[in-house]
Amino acid sequence: MGLWQIDNTLRESLATAERPIWLLVQLGRTLSIGGIMSNTGSDELEITLLPSGRRLSILRGGNLLEVLRANGFVLESDCNGMGTCGKCRVKFESGAPPSTSIEARLLQTEEIKQGWRLACRHDVVGPATITLPVTQEVLKTKVQQTEPLQETELNPGASVESLNLTPPDLDDQRSDTERLSMESGGEVKLSLCLLRRIPSILRSCHFKVSVVKEEGNLIDLVPNDHVQGLYGVAIDVGTSTLAVYLVDLETGEQLSAAASRNPQVKYGADVIARIHHIQERGRQGVGELQAVVLEAVNVLLKQLASEVGIQTSSIYKATVVGNPTMIHLLLGIDPSAIGHSPYVPVLCKRFSFQADEIGLGISPCARVEVLPAISGYVGADILAGMLSLSMRYRDLVVLMLDIGTNGEIVLATGNEMLACSTAAGPALEGGSISQGMSALAGAIDHAQIRDKELIYSIIGDAAAVGICGSGLVDLIAELRGIGLIDASGRFCKTEHPLSSRIERKDRQTLFLITNGKSRVYVTQKDVRELQLAKAAMRAGIDTLMDRAGVSAGDVERVCIGGAFGSSMRVGSLLCVGLLPPVQREKIVAVGNCAGQGAKLALLNCRMREKLEELASRTEHVELSFVKSFRESFTKHMRFPEND
């Protein structure tokens, strides 16, 4: 114990070091100098990841899912490692551990033989080569094509004004702040954070500065020759997708937009899984979730700014929308109470604060305005969408749908506005489906039966590895159309040639889509999951229509928001009965109308009152209370009869 052998790498480092060196040593484990790490024990293992070929050196004993996540790989895991969703599949090319009983249930025998395992079920106990599904690589999400910026009065409440202050002298000993206030038109409020920056800015430019003001607050000082303009961002924090829009607040022009996946998905696919994570981890969990989403938003902000050639520090206003849980997490507020009855958020009204209070990467004293929500599940995103649609479809009877794990439904009749949220479950986003996945490369996103052949499209330049929500709805609608699925939802063999694709395997019935590189199929259970989801949506819609005394024929527009609206085929939605029987031409995809609403509020601060008015005029219908909802739900578990 008294003497130590130092290995060759270390010896070399020591011999060539020019300054005293600090050694950080953990006895019996590893010995490192600076960046050099050498293995002295046997606790460190190497894992090779395909297709990238990346190698990870990791300590024995870590959970594989956590290790992969910690190294930046986004693996889907709806259940967040609980071993119930079967999504975190990886394929061991070598070094596969024995399979578990959970895998026997969630994977097919053949797959297990091929080396497929669930990452969450295994600790790292030996070296291995592992293939990650293509889709697990982090993909840059495309911003949905948005309709042109809606017309609104340009009144952002923010302004930049050049001042040529006279520097102080013995005749004019006014303080810096008094000088600024008086020369920029009277009393302004300002924060400590700006106050600290004032003396150096003023003196760096000999008092030739521009002041940026936002509704009576002085929020920045910029030397006149550094002024880049006055920009704002609208931020839509979706459960799956983050979207940011960069707008010139002086012209009202949208300069650019960008989106990425919400990295919180690694803690759970939906709000409930994320709340579950927080309940396990407490305050620290809130911090983790806040940190990852902020980091991702900040990356988007930098990307947009560099695209347009400005500094993020000249972004002086932000409006934020999202569902209440996402908003709570962005602000670092524990959303747990939203997760269980009576589903109460901490915050519902409009709330504003300074960017640096959460570390949002724009001008530090810029005001960030979280737009108001209606309830714990009908959030700022829905209300902002209503704002945008109310301006487009004034006085029409409009049904607005946001389809996801939670489906939000708004019915505006001109007289009244009703809103509800219904737990559709993750099926429509590819969750809880045996080979379901998000709309990423390798996902089957559309299917059609033409000339008795099944044709389908795959996202990206990839082989099919799974099926996403739109693909699932299409496929089931088509199979229902040719009678391979009956009105109760059961697979039925008929004389149709595609009947041969209905197989019985591992005690379940499935429909095989492709037997290519991967086997992709839909099981009987998957059909049931879709029935649950569409029944929940439809029962919500019917409940609001009943309440308002509106029939399907009265509906003048059905607006489907988000990626779902743009990707889903209207015919399929009608065929499975998710939508009431309205004329196809009345059904429109409205893109990210939440983002549109956030932009409206960014460009015109009067929209605030409009949002508050909308919120107060909207009746939130809590479906748990409505008896007819349950009846309608049971009824709509069935598919509509074929015409």
Place this chain on the structure above:
Amino acid sequence: MGLWQIDNTLRESLATAERPIWLLVQLGRTLSIGGIMSNTGSDELEITLLPSGRRLSILRGGNLLEVLRANGFVLESDCNGMGTCGKCRVKFESGAPPSTSIEARLLQTEEIKQGWRLACRHDVVGPATITLPVTQEVLKTKVQQTEPLQETELNPGASVESLNLTPPDLDDQRSDTERLSMESGGEVKLSLCLLRRIPSILRSCHFKVSVVKEEGNLIDLVPNDHVQGLYGVAIDVGTSTLAVYLVDLETGEQLSAAASRNPQVKYGADVIARIHHIQERGRQGVGELQAVVLEAVNVLLKQLASEVGIQTSSIYKATVVGNPTMIHLLLGIDPSAIGHSPYVPVLCKRFSFQADEIGLGISPCARVEVLPAISGYVGADILAGMLSLSMRYRDLVVLMLDIGTNGEIVLATGNEMLACSTAAGPALEGGSISQGMSALAGAIDHAQIRDKELIYSIIGDAAAVGICGSGLVDLIAELRGIGLIDASGRFCKTEHPLSSRIERKDRQTLFLITNGKSRVYVTQKDVRELQLAKAAMRAGIDTLMDRAGVSAGDVERVCIGGAFGSSMRVGSLLCVGLLPPVQREKIVAVGNCAGQGAKLALLNCRMREKLEELASRTEHVELSFVKSFRESFTKHMRFPEND
């Protein structure tokens, strides 16, 4: 290099450790495990400090002054280590380094022989035993005796109210904040920091909470059975002394008060030295000075709270006064521009922020209100003092003095108020005086000649080691009285027996006060320093009186604030001519009237307007502009003729 010898202490630690141990190793220097440190090289030295006997292990080569400060010893150094003030004296009992030319100038030959050196002039190059002057030990400063709390309407703007909220259910899904707002009487504003705490507090007490509000802001939530009351603090950040007053905001009663030295003194005795430090260190310097003063204030807050038996978290409001530089530093704002012409502060008006923005140790969302100032040198302390005195001496002609390195003077005539600041220099605080010191143990604080004998008093139970401002003024007044100092300020030998104490040593004339354990004396140069200081004060007073057309006979009160007012003998001030010839009974010590004013503003938020009115009514006279000031200054360099 490949093998390492580990010494016995280390070996033992390794052998008995139960878990893997991290070794932190700096090659060739020291080797440490946990708290155990053993000397493997020769770069570490031991210094023994007397009288405490404390031993310090320090690396060779550090500057002695910095090393001592880093170890918590407060050494005076008006020049902050520049080698010009001669204050950071320490006595080497062994291991004295060779003396430097600066010491030859600032210390007496005899002192150098005895081992006295200036800490700032020497690096640690060998082991040594060093005696620190008694006064350098950190002393707990006594709060000045304050007059009883002035009467004012009790209107702190803060309140605590118990609510018995009904917990949410499916019939009442209001958000937490909406529930709180509506049940506590309508819309409240609240900060993100409180918002984050709301859900857990509400649920920890089943919604039986009390809300603390301050002027429309919700600043805290407390479970009903944890409510301790509603407290406030008035904080006076002096250049030398910090004072904090704890007040019950429900009764208006002052519960306790405490004071300590401002630990920033280690970076320089006065505001100019501290600004100098910042100019050398930049932003980091501001941070250092802010951190030490905040830490000291927080210690006082904890001390007061524990004395009274409450938690600091039930302190819900703070008012702060201090000179502008102190206020800037407390807020972390660079005060550099105050340090040179045209002496412009960043902030002058009232400014409020949340306690957690600077880390003030009270309730995190409590409002901290920095009271307004008049100019870069006539600060919130003076204005608060004016508030307090204006209520006591309404409509009288009052001269208010704050005597220090910067002397602030206010003249209120009933019609008008004039204020100025004059650079008196540090002499009146014991600075720039060869054996001057603060009013700490060992300082001669009073002197009198009675029956041809010099008698003097010493602060604390200690031998005389120096002289503080009040002692200096007394001594010079007395020597002037018996003619040992003439009107021009020169020492003159007369037939008075004390003439024998006038000595000529090391090319300067001095008056020996005591030849006890330490030699304490006043030099000819010290008398000149006092003349400069008193001339500056007096010329400032005369300038304001001229401007207002007021003569000495018109003055109805001379109020002397702070420690100076309580410690200085009125006769001496008149004798040296610092004060104009007014009747002695009109001269009063007003204690910490700045603190009094801060308490008034704490108890009654209406005082805010009163302060702003006072500020706007007060004319700030910049003495650099007033020709008669220079003339008056020259004239008052002389002492008044003896009667």
